Amino acid sequence: SQTIHQWPATLVQPVGSPLSLECTVEGTSNPNLYWYRQAAGRGLQLLFYSVGIGQISSEVPQNLSASRPQDRQFILSSKKLLLSDSGFYLCAWKQGAGQPQHFGDGTRLSIL
Amino acid sequence: AQSVTQPDIHITVSEGVSLELRCNYSYGATPYLFWYVQSPGQGLQLLLKYFSGDTLVQGIKGFEAEFKRSQSSFNLRKPSVHWSDAAEYFCAVGATSGTYKYIFGTGTRLKVLA
Numbered sequence: 001s002q003t004i005h006q007w008p009a010t011l012v013q014p015v016g017s018p019l020s021l022e023c024t025v026e027g028t029s030n031p032n033l034y035w036y037r038q039a040a041g042r043g044l045q046l047l048f049y050s051v052g053i054g055q056i057s058s059e060v061p062q063n064l065s066a067s068r069p070q071d072r073q074f075i076l077s078s079k080k081l082l083l084s085d086s087g088f089y090l091c092a093w094k095q096g097a098g099q100p101q102h103f104g105d106g107t108r109l110s111i112l
Numbered sequence: 113a114q115s116v117t118q119p120d121i122h123i124t125v126s127e128g129v130s131l132e133l134r135c136n137y138s139y140g141a142t143p144y145l146f147w148y149v150q151s152p153g154q155g156l157q158l159l160l161k162y163f164s165g166d167t168l169v170q171g172i173k174g175f176e177a178e179f180k181r182s183q184s185s186f187n188l189r190k191p192s193v194h195w196s197d198a199a200e201y202f203c204a205v206g207a208t209s210g211t212y213k214y215i216f217g218t219g220t221r222l223k224v225l226a
Contacts (some may be wrong), residue, residue, distance in 0.1 A: 006155075032212050043218035045204070051212055070140075079198075091156055098144045098163055098206065101214060103155035 004090045006104030014112050017065075019078040020108050024079065024093030031093040033074040034101060035066055048072035050074060066093040086111045116205045119215035125197040126225045127195050131186040133220050135203030144206035145186040146214070147177055151199045159201075164188060173197070200225045 013019060025031050032051050036044040043091045046059045048066035061088050063082050067075045074091060088108055092101040115138040125131055137143060145162055148156040160171025167179040177188045184204045186203060206214040 039218075044216040046213060050214055064123045068202065088153075094155075098208065100146050100158045100161050101156075101204075106153070108153065 002092060002093075002095075002102070003067050004093055004102060004104045008107060009105065010108045012110045012112060013081050015081050015083055019076070019085070019109070021076040021089055021091075021109075022073045022100060023076075023104055024072055025074075025093045028072070028093070031072060031092060033094050034092040034093065034094075035074065035076050035095075036088060036090040038106075040087075042085050044090065048076070081111050083111050085109065113219075114143055114207050114215050114216045116203055116215050118201075118203055118220050119128045120220045121218070122223065123185065124223040124225060125188045125193050128192050131188075131190045131193045131197070131222070133201050133203075133222070135186045135188065135217060137184050137186065137203075137205045139184075139205060139207065141208060142179075143208060144214075145179060146206070147171065147175070147186075147188045148202045148216075149173075149199045150202065150205065150219075156202060158187070173217040193222075193224055195226055198222055214215050 003026045004054050015054050034048040034049045049057050050068045090106045091104040094101045117136045136164050140203050141181040146161045150156045159175050160169050162169050162179050175190050179186050200219045202219045203217040204214045
């Protein structure tokens, strides 16, 4: 069966520090991969998605970037974190058209 | 472009009563439709999905949803709510062509009174 791993679960970072969140999927190949951010009490904001290795689509201009160095690995990065980058970050994958997205357990990011 | 609306931000019900959470979508054809549930601090878990065919779909945890094309709705229902159903519920819509993105509603937070 397929599984998705997202880490770390929680992260506290100072303003201006770099960021790297990692997401990996097991048990499938060539998945569509997604990064979302969820602000407190709000819905999901799509940040990036990828349909293949090295292919990244950005939805919202911001302080973040994403990379897909391997088929089942999706990384969210920042060179310098802002206070506004705080939130709950979710990685998701799906396989094929019309299939549901499956979510990781999320990373709670707090910026001090 | 597709869009989705969940009109109710918060809903409070007593344990044992029936529940209906509303979801309305906008799309030029029949989209892919999903309901997810999220417990605090957790990821989203898929409850059910609709692609085509029977307009009443059954999901996990005793939930069901009905697709109504004429009303552009996909409401989630449960005959008898349990205290453990307290969570946030998200409706999502996906286009059947042209995009890999799904659009999520802003969510409905369900509180269950014992």
